[in-house]
Amino acid sequence: MAVMYDRVAVIGLGLIAGSLFYASRRAGLVGEMVGFARSEETRAVAREIGLCDRIADSAGDAVEDADLVLLCVPVGAMEQVAREIAPRLKPGAVVSDVGSTKGAVIAAVSPHMPSGVHFIPSHPLAGTEQSGPRSGFAELFDNRWCLLTPLPGTDESELAKYRAYWEALGSNVDEMDADHHDLVLAVTSHTPHLIAYTMVGVADDLGRVTDSEVVKYSAAGFRDFTRIAASDPTMWRDVFLSNKEATLEILGRFTEELFALQRAIRTGDGAHLHDYFTRTRAIRRGIIEAGQDTDSPNFGRNKP
Ligand SMILES: NC(=O)C1=CN([C@@H]2O[C@H](COP(=O)(O)OP(=O)(O)OC[C@H]3O[C@@H](n4cnc5c(N)ncnc54)[C@H](O)[C@@H]3O)[C@@H](O)[C@H]2O)C=CC1
């Protein structure tokens, strides 16, 4: 495939930045990729393993002359990075981020963007519980969604080009507004992570009594919870602090339903439990029939 951006800068050298580097290389989408991370140790690892073509000594140096700048740091660090790079951005450059929340990132980054620079926020719905410079891989974005939340008045041709970049990385791309994104993600990602963290925390408390039994007899569902609860603490702290309103809204609804189920168990209301589980089973079957199960080889089959 042809080179789309001659020079790309990635700030923050973890799972997403590394995967962007390998996937961009695989598809021949960028000329040179320059990287920067705050910690000296991360930069040393990146140099050692050949992550990026060049590792700069500051965020400002990394973005010098870059056509595309990708902010791949925890969402709580976006503002500081935007402030650091702003004076060094090339006029006409596209700046994007890959943060898991969008409203707060837009509020943090856009005030610092000089006129003539195009800020186009994005969020790949692809990840693992791994983090750091050694965790990236080229296939991460294959067949996953990437959501763009462009601001009103965004340059149409830069938006179309950035969208095509994600498609060339292997993703399916959709656009929506930031508030809607944050509500959808609170339901599908943020609150489920909080539930996994809580369940593993509960098991850990029990573990002090029954010790290794929790691990020894853990069934698949609980093992999935432990995988999710092993995700990066800094990243997830920032996600909840920056998507407060939507997460609290969904958590409120969650606890109401949980209390109703708790009451059904206490009062022996089997019909309530059975009806509830029948409804949720139909949702899973609907996802599979629509070809939207990303674990299935049929994923994307029924896409419009
Ligand atoms: N891990 C996941 O599954 C996904 C993460 N995201 C989002 O992508 C972003 C990056 O996540 P990961 O790559 O997983 O994180 P990571 O923890 O693997 O990497 C983050 C990198 O940012 C660097 N960093 C932190 N603060 C910095 C600062 N002030 N200046 C420069 N570098 C700084 C760290 O040293 C590290 O190299 C986050 O905003 C996250 O919400 C989006 C989709 C999936």
Ligand SMILES: O=C(O)C(=O)Cc1ccc(O)cc1
């Ligand atoms: O590992 C998992 O199960 C994930 O849910 C990955 C993930 C984490 C954060 C995001 O913003 C998007 C995807």
